[in-house]
Amino acid sequence: MPEDLKHIADDYRWGFKDEIEPEVALKGLTPETVKKISEMKGEPAWMTEFRLKALEIFYQLPMPKWGPDLSELEKKFDEFYYYVKPPSKGPVESWDEVPEEIKKTYERLGIPEAERKVLAGVGAQYDSEVVYHNIKEELEKKGVIFVSIEEGLKKHEELFKKYFAKIVPPSDNKFAALNSAVWSGGSFVYVPPGVEVEVPLQAYFRVNTAGFGQFERTLIIVDEGAKVHYIEGCTAPLYTTEALHTGVIEIYVHKNAHSRYTTIQNWPTNMYNLVTQRAIVEEHGYHMWLDGNLGSKVTMKYPSSILKGRGARSEVLSIAFAKTGQHLDTGAKLIHLAEDTSGQIVSKSISKGEGRSSYRGLVKVNPKADRARANVECDALLIDAESKTDTYPYMEIENETAQIGHEATVSRLADDQIFYLQTRGLPEDEAAALIVRGFIEPVSKELPLEFAVELNRLIELEMEGSVG
């Protein structure tokens, strides 16, 4: 790899932090913290109530007894910061208003140039607050709303209230309850009937304070016949204390609407990343989850699609790359409630060193879902003798006309393939990287270009010196 490229990649790999001191930081998980968050955000009373009730539910719900080890996390809930307000005064209209330090951060991530030219708007989330928003005029003219979740609540309360927490209620799981109590930051998106958003909507965010947990909440409503692609990516600096990220993403895909949610996470390897992502898809609607999990210490994330209307479709494509010290427990759920619904899950995981990646998924077909079809493909690639992989696919079928299939394979980085590529003149680690890239290609080809480039760069780095 050329030196300059390596430098960039190293930055990306190791993370970096800039020197912004948060203005307000709330530590500890109490009703007082929750009230304070709500007060500082100037929220209506119903939201304060909602948060406090969610906190009660959080206290009551048990920790998950399955999956990765969360025992360390359980002891630490009171040590996290539940709200951090950055020095910026709030969402800004133009790039010029974005604080210099923050711009610098994005520059080092290699973000701004490409986006401003190619992409419609950057809702860049810095810690808890969205500090930068830029929606192109034509989108506004079409009635597309793309704002921070806080602004969504303030300016579009009726619409917000109609959908908020209806897809993922606080009682769904312990971490959805936690997020519901302390949520801060995230996006609110509404695409009116028939409107097609041609270019992806993007939100970047970074976590930047030690011991700080980020609780972003995103709500996306795609009205009848509308189309949107929302992209969220995150890279974060490394810190030594364990951190927590607990997001809730709710998406409502109306009749004939088409939506896509892409996320790539590369959290530092001391982060617990526990996210609930769920979409409801109405008649002949379509939703795709594209999910890339590279970082974090522990990830538990199972994007779900509830196929509620006749002919609704969903695809879930996922990539996980677990290195030593990481347990990535990811997967997908397809819930078929209506006739002629169909779904496809493709999961590609790579485990390296002592890394462990697990696929955990559910395909459920309810009695009314005649002719439901679903296909699940899970492939795992093991790089080293110590690498681990698991597959836990659940299939619960209550309709005789359903056609459901699951296939999984486990393979290793094969010596003969590497040897072959070496005979063609490739150095060993480049050969390994090529094989890994080829392995994830069915999923990575669906990624937006800049993500695909970043991912490929990352794989090259990871595969350096990993063979032989």
Add this chain to the structure above:
Amino acid sequence: MIETLPYDPVKLAEAIGEPEWLKEARKGAMAVFEALPWPDKKTEEWRYSAGRLKQVPFDLPLGLPKDRRLERDALPAVVRKRLEDTDLAAFLVFLGPDLVYAEVPEELKAKGLVLTSLHEALRTHPHLVEANLYKAIPARQKGDANDKLPALNAALWTHGAFLYAPAGLELKSPVGAFFVAEPDELALGRTLIVLDDNAHLAYVEEHLTETDHEAVHVGMTELFLRPGAGLIHANVQTRGDQASHVYRQRAVLEKDAALKDLMVNLGSAFARAEVGSELVGPGADSEMLGVYFAAKDQHLDHYTLQHHVAPHAKSDVYYKGAAKDMGRVIYQGLIKLEPGAQKTDAYQTNRNLLLSRTARANSVPQLEIAANDVRCSHGSSIAPIDEEQLFYLETRGISRQSAENLLVAAFLEDVLGRVPLKPLAKHLAKVIEEKVRG
């Protein structure tokens, strides 16, 4: 459900005249049983059956041995019928907890074959029993709720078969045992099979019902395959509509040992079979086949475990099932590779047919892989009968109903073709075809 049973394992052991070590083992198992919770929905292996388990009448009285013996022509009709078309070279017949009949030719005994009741073996081959009993299925295996019923069995088992083949023994014809349920009793049976180095034989165990009554059976089977041993093992459950059946099987396969296992679950209102192989020696090979078919409101649950401890071993699970009426079928299975299990080949396939609007199927094939130089895959499907195949048969002049019946029977019998037990396969094909038509 009951928390403790009104039975004292020590008194039971004394009444039967068991050795001290067994009395102690029973006592320990009873303590495990009492300490463990019943399986609930959170117990992974019981995820889909914990609710159904609550309806099983565990409060039926435990059937105690009465030392009954019967002549061959006085055996239960259901057994006599089976004897008409079987090629068993030797067999046992249990009625409830009593070994009522045994037919083991002197010629086989002379070769060193032991086929008798577990209690008889405690007298004739005490060391063999002591060295192996509870070793594959201890009272506390994983130590969670899934061990509740195995612990009950370990504490209070009343009967069972014992099969021993000395090194190098090779039998051409299979041997077997019939277990006929006693009505309105709780039966706790246990089978122990030990094949010494390079011994090869086939063993068929059938669980039958003479009269359709409530009857609960909790059975355990331990299989030990010493280096180079080869065992063909079939466990066939065709009990009546009111029976309940919970079964755990564990095989321990040493170097180059080969097991070909067939699990058949066709009877009982509720049946759960857990079949596991521990591959502890390199070159071991475990092929695990399964057939199940639920009709009416039958609830049939299956769990397989392929546990690879040694490198260079092979395992393959192939389970096929169907459900009609209100039937419910469940398959769960785990391929578990320990870090040392390099060069493993492990496969797992589960196929299900749903035949009515109210039938249900669950399939959960799982992998836990901690070694990298391996070939592992699994596949699973749940689907209706293939319309194209139906259409083809209809164009040949076969009615739709007959075509359906043919295809279902062919789908299930496909598994039987992989077992070299011809008369048994023929018998099972008949049972399946009757059930498809019924």
